[in-house]
Amino acid sequence: MLSKVRQEVEYKTVDFFKYEGYAVTKICEVLNTSRSAYYKHKNRVKPEKEKQDELLCSLINEYHSAFDGILGYRRMAMFINKLNHKSFSEGYIHRLMKVLGITARIRRKKVNRKRTKPEYTKENVLSRDFTAKAPNEKWLTDVTEFSIPGDSRKLYLSPIMDLYDNSIIEFKLSFKNNNYLVFSMFDKAIQKYPDAKPIFHSDRGFQYTGDVFKGKIEEAGMIQSMSRVGKCIDNGPMEGFFGTLKTEMFYGKKFETLEELRGKIVEYIKFYNEKRFQKRLRCMAPLEYRNHASKCA
Numbered sequence: 001m002l003s004k005v006r007q008e009v010e011y012k013t014v015d016f017f018k019y020e021g022y023a024v025t026k027i028c029e030v031l032n033t034s035r036s037a038y039y040k041h042k043n044r045v046k047p048e049k050e051k052q053d054e055l056l057c058s059l060i061n062e063y064h065s066a067f068d069g070i071l072g073y074r075r076m077a078m079f080i081n082k083l084n085h086k087s088f089s090e091g092y093i094h095r096l097m098k099v100l101g102i103t104a105r106i107r108r109k110k111v112n113r114k115r116t117k118p119e120y121t122k123e124n125v126l127s128r129d130f131t132a133k134a135p136n137e138k139w140l141t142d143v144t145e146f147s148i149p150g151d152s153r154k155l156y157l158s159p160i161m162d163l164y165d166n167s168i169i170e171f172k173l174s175f176k177n178n179n180y181l182v183f184s185m186f187d188k189a190i191q192k193y194p195d196a197k198p199i200f201h202s203d204r205g206f207q208y209t210g211d212v213f214k215g216k217i218e219e220a221g222m223i224q225s226m227s228r229v230g231k232c233i234d235n236g237p238m239e240g241f242f243g244t245l246k247t248e249m250f251y252g253k254k255f256e257t258l259e260e261l262r263g264k265i266v267e268y269i270k271f272y273n274e275k276r277f278q279k280r281l282r283c284m285a286p287l288e289y290r291n292h293a294s295k296c297a
Contacts, residue, residue: 011041056080056088056096064102070248072104073097074279082283105247121209125225126201130163130237135290136196138163139189139222140238142203143177144246146265148255155258157265158185161238162198165293166278167286168241168269169193173262182207183216190220201225203235245272 010033017027028035046054059080063071071079073094081087097103132138139160146155158181159171170192172185190196200222202208208226217224227234249268255261273287281289 011038014038053096056093057100059084060093060097060100060102068248069105075104075277078277078279078283082277105252121204122224122226124201124228124231124234125223126199126234128234128236132162132164135162135164136193136198138201139169139196139198140201140235141182141185141208142235142238142242143181143205143207144242145177146246146250146258146261148258148261151258153258155262155265156181157242158182159238159241159269160185160189161241163237165281165286165289166237166241167273167290171269173265175258179207179210179212183213186213186216197221197223199223199225201227201235203227203232204229241272245269 010031013031014024014027014033018024024038025035028038060076063076063079067079074090076097077088077090077093080093126138130138139162141158141160143156143158146157147153153175154177156174156177157171158174159168161167162169170185170189172181172188174181197220200217202225204226207213208224214224232239245265245268249264250261253264255264273285275285277283277285278289284292
């Protein structure tokens with residue numbers, strides 16, 4: 001029972017202070033618990049269910065600390081089940097997390113950007129079909145910004161996501177939100193995947209609606225697709241990645257410099273690609289899923 005988990009915390013507190021030399025009677029009085037109940041608890045044989053609750057609570061505390069508080073109950077269940085080869089339900093893990101007072105950090109709302117008049121636009125070819133049967137079939141991109149107190153600069157991140165496995169196949173960070181940020185990121189992706197001919201989807205930001213980028217898309221033999229005005233959901237997975245990234249490694253954190261933040265973003269994208277399990281990827285990380293699928297092909 002979950003109440004046993006709460007009691008276990010109290011009894012462990014008694015154990016700690018008892019070995020520090022304090023009287024059990026006084027400790028129990030302070031904790032508003034029964035001395036006889038404490039000794040009864042110490043001498044009894046624990047049921048298997050209670051042992052399981054305690055083990056899971058220790059894992060929840062361990063993973064909450066190790067992953068810096070980013071795991072909600074669904075992802076916590078995924079990590080516990082995969083790393084320990086178990087199949088505990090999300091509801092069970094959720095109840096234990098509530099007992100422990102553990103929750104994931106809350107995602108903030110997106111701030112709308114100012115938009116400039118485009119030189120040209122494209123239709124929403126992607127049409128919210130975020131499924132892909134093979135790598136390099138559909139790519140998403142966007143730019144997001146970061147700022148910290150005490151620094152007037154901003155840091156901009158421009159990534160490309162492959163919808164096959166939600167991996168970030170390429171990205172670039174810069175202190176300037178300009179054409180070079182997007183163009184150089186795009187060029188690096190083409191160098192990595194020279195034969196890729198995906199649908200390339202973005203919003204209608206100025207970098208994607210200029211004639212120069214249009215030429216790059218055509219030269220690469222890709223099909224360009226753009227979100228409709230004011231429809232962030234048209235680029236949902238990319239927006240979701242930004243929200244996840246900022247929730248898990250930026251919001252609520254303190255960074256001394258933007259250079260420090262830059263390094264943490266690089267670390268997080270590596271973690272995201274290689275170690276952050278996703279339920280839709282059969283509880284694998286993006287690159288793990290890609291490698292597994294290629295071996296099974």
